[in-house]
Amino acid sequence: MTDVTIQIDNPMEIPFRRNGFIRFLNVFLGRKVVVFGAAIILALIVAAIFAPIISPYDPYSQNLSESLQPPSRAHLLGTDRFGRDVLSRIIYGTRVSLLVGIVSVGSAAFIGMTLGLIAGYFGRFINTLIMRFIDALMAIPPIMLALAIASALGGGLWNVIISLGISLIPTQARLMHGQVLTVKQADYITAGEVIGASDWRIMIKHVFPNCLPPLIVLITLNLGVAILAESALSFLGVGIRPPGAAWGSMVNDGYQYLLSNPILSFAPGFAIMLVVLAFNIVGDGLRDALDPRLRGTI
Amino acid sequence: MAASHLLEVKNLTTEFRIGGSVIRAVDGISYYIDDGEIVGLVGESGCGKSASQLSVLQLIPMPPGNIVSGEAIFQGIDLLDFDPDGEQIRAVRGGKIGLIFQEPMTSLNPVLTIGRQIIETLVLHLHMDRQSARKRAVELIDLMGIPDAKQRIDNYPHQFSGGMRQRIMIAMAVSCNPNLLIADEPTTALDVTTQAQILEILRNMVKAFNTSLLIVTHNLGVVARYAQRIYVMYAGRIVESGTVKDIFDNPCHPYTLGLLKSVPRLDEPKGRKLVPIVGLPPNLGNMPGYCAFWPRCSKRSPACKKKPWPELRLISGQHYTACDYDFDKK
Amino acid sequence: MGTFILRRLIQTVVVLVLVSFFAYLLLYLIPGDPAVTMLGLEASKEQIEALRHELGLDRPMLFQYVNWFMNVVQGDFGKSLIYRENITDLILTRLPITFHLGLVSLFLSTLISIPAGVISAVKRGGLLDSVITVSANLGMAIPLFWLGILGVYLFSLKLGWLPVQGYTSPFSDFWMSTKQIIMPSICLSVVPLASLARQTRSSMLEVIRQDYIRTARSKGLKQRTIITGHALKNAIIPVVTLLGIQMRNLVGGSVLIETVFNIPGIGRLMVRGVFEKDFLIVQGCIVMVALVVALANLLVDISYGYFDPRIRHEE
Numbered sequence: 001m002t003d004v005t006i007q008i009d010n011p012m013e014i015p016f017r018r019n020g021f022i023r024f025l026n027v028f029l030g031r032k033v034v035v036f037g038a039a040i041i042l043a044l045i046v047a048a049i050f051a052p053i054i055s056p057y058d059p060y061s062q063n064l065s066e067s068l069q070p071p072s073r074a075h076l077l078g079t080d081r082f083g084r085d086v087l088s089r090i091i092y093g094t095r096v097s098l099l100v101g102i103v104s105v106g107s108a109a110f111i112g113m114t115l116g117l118i119a120g121y122f123g124r125f126i127n128t129l130i131m132r133f134i135d136a137l138m139a140i141p142p143i144m145l146a147l148a149i150a151s152a153l154g155g156g157l158w159n160v161i162i163s164l165g166i167s168l169i170p171t172q173a174r175l176m177h178g179q180v181l182t183v184k185q186a187d188y189i190t191a192g193e194v195i196g197a198s199d200w201r202i203m204i205k206h207v208f209p210n211c212l213p214p215l216i217v218l219i220t221l222n223l224g225v226a227i228l229a230e231s232a233l234s235f236l237g238v239g240i241r242p243p244g245a246a247w248g249s250m251v252n253d254g255y256q257y258l259l260s261n262p263i264l265s266f267a268p269g270f271a272i273m274l275v276v277l278a279f280n281i282v283g284d285g286l287r288d289a290l291d292p293r294l295r296g297t298i
Numbered sequence: 299m300a301a302s303h304l305l306e307v308k309n310l311t312t313e314f315r316i317g318g319s320v321i322r323a324v325d326g327i328s329y330y331i332d333d334g335e336i337v338g339l340v341g342e343s344g345c346g347k348s349a350s351q352l353s354v355l356q357l358i359p360m361p362p363g364n365i366v367s368g369e370a371i372f373q374g375i376d377l378l379d380f381d382p383d384g385e386q387i388r389a390v391r392g393g394k395i396g397l398i399f400q401e402p403m404t405s406l407n408p409v410l411t412i413g414r415q416i417i418e419t420l421v422l423h424l425h426m427d428r429q430s431a432r433k434r435a436v437e438l439i440d441l442m443g444i445p446d447a448k449q450r451i452d453n454y455p456h457q458f459s460g461g462m463r464q465r466i467m468i469a470m471a472v473s474c475n476p477n478l479l480i481a482d483e484p485t486t487a488l489d490v491t492t493q494a495q496i497l498e499i500l501r502n503m504v505k506a507f508n509t510s511l512l513i514v515t516h517n518l519g520v521v522a523r524y525a526q527r528i529y530v531m532y533a534g535r536i537v538e539s540g541t542v543k544d545i546f547d548n549p550c551h552p553y554t555l556g557l558l559k560s561v562p563r564l565d566e567p568k569g570r571k572l573v574p575i576v577g578l579p580p581n582l583g584n585m586p587g588y589c590a591f592w593p594r595c596s597k598r599s600p601a602c603k604k605k606p607w608p609e610l611r612l613i614s615g616q617h618y619t620a621c622d623y624d625f626d627k628k
Numbered sequence: 629m630g631t632f633i634l635r636r637l638i639q640t641v642v643v644l645v646l647v648s649f650f651a652y653l654l655l656y657l658i659p660g661d662p663a664v665t666m667l668g669l670e671a672s673k674e675q676i677e678a679l680r681h682e683l684g685l686d687r688p689m690l691f692q693y694v695n696w697f698m699n700v701v702q703g704d705f706g707k708s709l710i711y712r713e714n715i716t717d718l719i720l721t722r723l724p725i726t727f728h729l730g731l732v733s734l735f736l737s738t739l740i741s742i743p744a745g746v747i748s749a750v751k752r753g754g755l756l757d758s759v760i761t762v763s764a765n766l767g768m769a770i771p772l773f774w775l776g777i778l779g780v781y782l783f784s785l786k787l788g789w790l791p792v793q794g795y796t797s798p799f800s801d802f803w804m805s806t807k808q809i810i811m812p813s814i815c816l817s818v819v820p821l822a823s824l825a826r827q828t829r830s831s832m833l834e835v836i837r838q839d840y841i842r843t844a845r846s847k848g849l850k851q852r853t854i855i856t857g858h859a860l861k862n863a864i865i866p867v868v869t870l871l872g873i874q875m876r877n878l879v880g881g882s883v884l885i886e887t888v889f890n891i892p893g894i895g896r897l898m899v900r901g902v903f904e905k906d907f908l909i910v911q912g913c914i915v916m917v918a919l920v921v922a923l924a925n926l927l928v929d930i931s932y933g934y935f936d937p938r939i940r941h942e943e
Contacts, residue, residue: 135639136646139918139925141880144898148910151902152657228771232884235773236899251774255888258777259785269774277769357845359837383851392847399846404839409861409937418857419847454937470847 028289037281044275048094057085059092059245068261077267080253086264089245090271096157096239096246097275100230101223104161108168109219115169116176117211121184121203131177134170142167142225143232150238157240160233164226175218179211186210213290217283224279231272247272303330303371304510305354305395305478310368312346312353315361319583323349325534326368331478336504336511338521338542340557341531342579347514348400350531351480355391356382373477393423396471396509398500400483402463406455412439412466413451416473423474438469441506442499461492465499472503479504482514497524518561522546527616530554533580533590536610540617550619552597589621597623632939636929640922647918648700651911652693655683658907666709666905682706705912710904715912718897723916725795726882726893732813733878737821742860742867745828749863750855752833760825767822772881776815776888783811793890812889816881820874827870831863838862865936872928875921 029035047054056076063083071078077086119130137145149163184207192202233239234248242249247268254264312324323346331337341347352358354370354377370377372390380387391397399405407415413435420431432451439447442465455463464484471479481500485493501524504511515521521528521542528545530538530553538551549555556575563570577594580586589607592598602622610618655662663679664671684692699706705715748760784792791808798805835841836859844858882895890896894913901909933940 132639132642132646135643136650136918138876139643139647139922140650140914141876141883141917141921143880143883144895144914144917147883147898147902148651148654148914149657151905151910152654152907154659224769228769231771232773235771235884236887236902238902248771248773251771251777255777258781262781265774265777265781269771269777272771272774273766273769276771277765280765280768355846357842388848388850390848391845392849397843397846399839399843401839405843407840407844407858407862409865409935410858411937418849418853422848456938467843470843 024289028285031285033281034285037278037285040274040278041282044094044098044278047091048098051092051095055085055088055091057088059084059088060243068257070261071263078261078263080250080264081257084243086250086267089250090247090268092245093247093250093268093271094275096234096244097227097230097272100157100161100164101226104164104226104230105168105219105222107161107165108222109172109215111165112169112172113176113215116173116178117180117203117208119173120177120180121199121207127177130173134173134177137166137170138174143229146229146233147236147238150233155238155241157244160230160239163233164229167229168222168226171222172215172218175214176211179214180207183207183210214287217287217290220279220283220286224276224283227279228272228276304333304335304373305512306330306369306371307350307354308369308371310350310353310370311366312349312358313364313366314349314358315364316583321583322534322585323582324353327531327534327536329529329536329539331510331512333477334504334508334510335527336501336513336525338525338528339512339514339531340516340518340521340528342516344579344582345531346534346582347516347531348482351397351482351512351514354378354480355395355397356380356387357391357397389423392419392471392476393474394476395478395480396474396476398464398467398471398479398481398484400486402460402467402487405467406463408455411452411454412458416451416466416470419470419473434473435469438473439466442466442469443495460488461496464488464492464496468496468499468503472507472509475507476509479509479511480514481511483516484513485520486515486517500524518557530557533585534582535590535607535620537591537620538618539610540613540615544613544615544617548613548617550613550617551621552595552623553591554619556594556596597621632933633930636926640926644915644919644922645697647922648697648915649693651914651918652696654911654914655685655907656689661685662907666907668905679709700915705915706908708901708909709906710900710909715908718909719894719912719916722892722894722897723920725797725891726879726886726895728798729809729812729816729882729885729891729893730878732809733817733820736813737817737824737874738871740817741821741824742828742864745825745867746832746855746860746863748825748829749832749836761829764822764825764829767818768826770818772815772818773884773888775818776812776885779811779815780888793888795889795891795893808889812885812891815888816878816885819877819881820871823874824867824870827867828863831866832859835859835863861935865932868928868931868935872925875924875928879917879921 061084063079066075066079066083067081069075069079069083075085075087077090079085080089115130115134119127146160146163146167149166150159153159153162192206230239231246231248231251234246235252237249237252239249240246250268251265251272254261254266254268257264306328307330308328309326310324310328311322311326314321314323325346327346327350329337329339339347339351349358349363353363353365353368354372356365356378358365360382365378368378372395377387377390380390406412413432416435416438417428417431420426420434421428424431426434436447436451439451444450444462444465450458455466458466468484479500484500485496488496497520500511500513503509513521513525525542527541528539529536530545530551532553538545538549538554545554546558549558553575556573559573560575562572575594580590580593586592586603587606588603589595592602595602608620608622610620611622612618658665661676661680663676663683663685667675667679680686684695696706703716705719707713708715708718711718744760744764748757751757780792783790790811791804794808796805796808798809841854841859844854849858879895882893883899884895885891886893886895887899894917898910898913901907901913
């Protein structure tokens with residue numbers, strides 16, 4: 001039975017093929033909650049850059065006569081045991097969170113994606129070697145890995161960044177690896193090989209860009225993960241050293257005054273949650289806008 | 299028209315609301331099927347054939363789907379009056395009307411044995427106990443020509459080929475002795491030899507179980523061989539209907555004519571050229587006020603654009619067309 | 629299926645050997661002389677030399693690693709400097725406590741997340757879906773230690789329903805033990821709970837659109853039968869995968885939760901080791917935790933066969 005009638009895609013889909021970028025913006029900014037998340041991230045960046053201008057007080061200046069004050073008009077979130085203004089310290093804390101987040105995720109993404117790309121593209125022995133190492137890193141809970149590395153290195157801001165960076169490599173490498181394996185199958189890659197383009201050229205020019213969308217999403221989500229992990233390390237006491245202002249250590253400092261001054265722990269913890277939530281929401285929004293099929297895979 | 303059709307659909311209209319625009323997938327269609335009849339519903343992909351069949355059993359996803367108006371009188375009762383998840387319509391689904399879908403590869407649940415999927419229907423509609431249902435399921439699978447039915451019943455769908463899976467779908471659809479079988483593109487996803495086998499099985503089942511069969515397809519060849527009557531659908535409407543002889547010997551709608559010219563036939567001279575229908579099906583979300591086939595029509599005239607899409611008009615006997623062009627004159 | 633399990637088993641062993649290598653490398657991350665760092669500045673020259681010898685810092689690294697690894701395989705992680713005890717014993721006395729905490733959390737998170745995800749998917753767009761989705765998003769973002777502190781503040785300090793902190797074995801005082809473990813387990817279950825609920829929801833939504841669900845509806849099955857009998861069995865497969873991944877978070881979170889609630893588990897031991905610069909404890913904890921996580925993952929992978937017949941029949 002020959003079938004010569006015209007086969008065409010479901011015509012119901014036709015009106016929705018619009019320009020890709022406009023579609024992206026429409027979906028991305030179409031949901032109020034995503035706009036809310038993006039606004040929080042923007043506020044975070046502004047607070048970090050202009051912390052000295054926004055903060056009502058110097059976050060480091062101690063004033064023991066004003067220690068452990070409840071929230072008041074002068075100190076909106078009260079003062080800690082050294083009489084430092086909590087609100088100012090939270091504002092300065094954005095710098096630590098953002099710096100740790102961006103640098104650790106950025107370097108983890110760079111190293112992880114490179115490893116994933118090399119492993120996925122070349123396959124065989126290199127693949128096994130790299131991916132087994134990644135598996136081993138994956139077997140250690142990230143917070144424990146970061147804790148161990150940070151403590152061995154001796155704590156402090158940059159050691160936290162290094163340890164978080166290493167802990168975040170596996171997810172980036174894994175995803176990149178999976179993406180490369182998928183993209184490699186595509187016809188245009190085979191075509192490139194047939195016309196004799198070099199391995200590196202194919203990898204950088206063709207494979208890499210096609211792997212990007214889910215990785216962008218993962219990077220956004222990992223920013224939240226890194227900020228959360230940094231706060232956990234600071235809470236445990238291996239983060240940045242006093243008197244530096246980090247949200248996690250503020251929560252810990254306030255823990256002993258929980259009954260009398262709960263706001264000392266509550267406020268910085270809430271800030272952590274809000275910022276991580278914002279990155280998660282924006283990450284989800286990006287995923288839906290870039291490629292709805294990724295839902296449930298990242 | 300006699301009042302005692304098995305299923306009579308009147309003025310069925312179904313819309314889908316997708317991304318802010320409303321798409322009228324089924325636009326006021328009417329058709330009927332009698333006891334023991336095989337009827338074909340023919341049209342291109344996306345013309346609303348499947349949507350109309352799913353609407354009759356209220357199986358379209360709602361939302362975004364919405365059955366705007368119409369009746370589907372089955373054995374004297376309007377199926378569209380029932381609550382879409384209620385007990386009454388569920389008794390009809392699978393019990394009195396069996397459905398067979400296009401994609402045998404994905405239409406069976408991959409994590410349940412095929413036996414379980416057949417047995418649960420028998421238990422549900424025929425109130426059999428597990429043991430007799432199992433026995434019956436083995437018989438049905440055997441009847442479909444699947445060897446080793448006794449062992450195969452405990453296999454999972456991925457252990458069968460596409461053709462075999464479609465046989466299992468048919469076994470499931472006929473398991474409760476339905477009055478009507480609706481086969482939605484039952485052979486489209488299969489290779490040519492398997493297609494013929496499946497159609498043969500379908501026809502045998504119609505005889506063995508004394509049911510009617512509505513076969514939805516884009517393939518005129520299929521209906522020519524098996525159906526008694528044909529409805530041709532275009533852009534959500536029925537544009538021509540009649541007996542197989544009416545449609546093949548005296549097509550009265552340019553679309554039907556185009557379909558016939560694009561299909562090879564055995565009873566015609568060897569040298570005849572196949573002529574595809576030019577252009578694309580219309581965008582159902584943005585229909586013109588006039589005949590939707592106009593942009594692709596070989597017999598169009600400026601006058602067609604000035605009047606609404608013609609209603610079906612009687613040619614002779616049971617033969618209707620939705621075109622004002624007079625084929626006999628020219 | 630048999631070869632599948634065997635392959636996973638070999639993979640697990642390889643991963644664990646590599647983990648032990650990473651754990652061993654920790655010593656070499658320490659800037660300066662690890663022996664000085666671990667003993668402190670006031671230690672005598674003889675003490676430092678002795679420790680250097682014990683750690684094998686006076687011999688080639690790879691040689692010493694093999695040496696250390698052989699001991700680890702026989703269950704010997706060395707002696708703790710602070711506790712003056714065998715690290716293996718230290719870990720083995722604390723592991724059951726972390727297991728208790730982890731298992732209660734695992735139970736809570738699976739028990740709640742799967743029904744929540746299913747309801748959310750079935751009632752998509754409704755009020756209940758919004759509540760569940762928002763809670764799940766909050767659960768992914770909330771700092772565990774902060775949640776613990778909120779819980780202590782509300783239920784222990786303000787309402788006085790639960791003890792502030794501590795741990796009692798369920799075999800000595802079951803009621804007290806349960807009262808003490810409930811808050812930490814709830815806190816620890818939040819991350820797995822939230823992500824499992826999200827995964828259940830999205831894979832359920834994916835499954836509901838599948839052709840075989842339409843087939844099930846066309847057979848006249850009840851909505852409830854379709855959801856529990858047909859859809860969930862498919863939707864659960866990716867959830868099980870995620871469960872394996874969440875094991876890491878469960879164990880990792882114990883570091884924080886055990887600190888907040890002062891529970892003497894393996895997480896607390898590791899934190900102690902970190903602060904006392906007792907890196908042999910840290911090494912031991914990492915290897916043991918990786919072992920537990922890897923075994924849990926192996927179990928999860930083997931259980932795939934139960935959930936997915938396509939894997940069961942793979943040769």
